[in-house]
Amino acid sequence: METVAIQAPDGSTIPVRLLPARGTHRHPVTPDAPRPVVVVMPGLGVPGAYYLVFARYLAERGFDVAVGEMRGNGDSTPKPSATSAYGYHELVSVDLPAIFQVVRDRFPASTPYLLGHSMGGQLAVLYASRVRGRLGGLLLIASGTPYHRGFRGVFGPGMLVGTTAAALTANLAGFWPGDRITVGGFGRQSKVLVSDWARLARTGRFVPVGADIDYEERITRLKLPVLSITIAGDELTPPGSAEHLLSKMPLSEVTTWHQPEPLGHNGWITDPNSTVDRIEKWLRDR
Numbered sequence: 001m002e003t004v005a006i007q008a009p010d011g012s013t014i015p016v017r018l019l020p021a022r023g024t025h026r027h028p029v030t031p032d033a034p035r036p037v038v039v040v041m042p043g044l045g046v047p048g049a050y051y052l053v054f055a056r057y058l059a060e061r062g063f064d065v066a067v068g069e070m071r072g073n074g075d076s077t078p079k080p081s082a083t084s085a086y087g088y089h090e091l092v093s094v095d096l097p098a099i100f101q102v103v104r105d106r107f108p109a110s111t112p113y114l115l116g117h118s119m120g121g122q123l124a125v126l127y128a129s130r131v132r133g134r135l136g137g138l139l140l141i142a143s144g145t146p147y148h149r150g151f152r153g154v155f156g157p158g159m160l161v162g163t164t165a166a167a168l169t170a171n172l173a174g175f176w177p178g179d180r181i182t183v184g185g186f187g188r189q190s191k192v193l194v195s196d197w198a199r200l201a202r203t204g205r206f207v208p209v210g211a212d213i214d215y216e217e218r219i220t221r222l223k224l225p226v227l228s229i230t231i232a233g234d235e236l237t238p239p240g241s242a243e244h245l246l247s248k249m250p251l252s253e254v255t256t257w258h259q260p261e262p263l264g265h266n267g268w269i270t271d272p273n274s275t276v277d278r279i280e281k282w283l284r285d286r
Contacts, residue, residue: 006098012076020107036136037064038066039068047075064107066102068096072086089208112134114127121143126215140229140242142266144243150244167197226249259275
């Protein structure tokens with residue numbers, strides 16, 4: 001494995017972990033059927049290193065893999081503070097292009113597929129709306145939107161109240177102090193990122209701070225293959241949450257699969273066999 005560090009304009013360093021394919025390629029690689037490289041965008045508060053077991057499984061199936069990092073999370077430095085002013089827009093207009101430049105330099109003959117977990121899937125969709133035809137497709141795992149109407153029963157109001165309270169706390173403290181919360185705190189985060197997340201939960205629309213394009217309109221024009229995987233036992237991304245994200249891409253070729261094993265929101269990362277089977281089949285069918 002090779003690790004390349006990129007630097008954001010605010011001085012943050014973001015590691016990109018590169019794993020070349022180790023297994024036998026199961027179909028001929030030609031100009032019309034190039035080798036996929038799967039670029040992984042982590043979920044909020046989940047370190048990039050946590051995905052390495054999953055990434056190695058993919059590499060053993062013959063796929064090149066790159067694992068990114070969300071700014072301020074995992075091995076990215078420094079940790080968010082009151083001076084951090086980045087949100088969804090900076091992550092998709094600055095960080096993801098830099099990550100993809102590393103991927104293109106290391107795997108120039110491969111076609112990139114962007115895999116996003118949880119919030120990473122939201123960022124994947126936003127990034128795709130900016131670059132459109134430069135991706136082979138999107139893989140969204142345990143990923144939807146936090147829009148409160150996509151959650152059943154008490155979970156809908158709970159999502160609305162919880163995200164609003166998080167945004168208020170972040171604005172008061174200067175950052176979201178999730179590293180002080182034992183369970184479900186999502187780590188320390190930029191107040192702008194948390195504000196963008198809370199707005200999405202409240203309105204169901206992507207309107208990030210500082211946006212230079214109409215992301216909602218751009219997303220409706222996406223014409224990409226999309227694989228959406230929901231997981232049994234995942235209370236953070238129930239089917240209604242995933243469906244709301246997919247509904248924003250009416251022109252895309254969407255394939256859905258529900259993982260019946262109760263792996264929850266993160267369990268598929270360390271128990272990846274059946275998920276990797278499904279991903280391999282979908283990629284081979286492109």
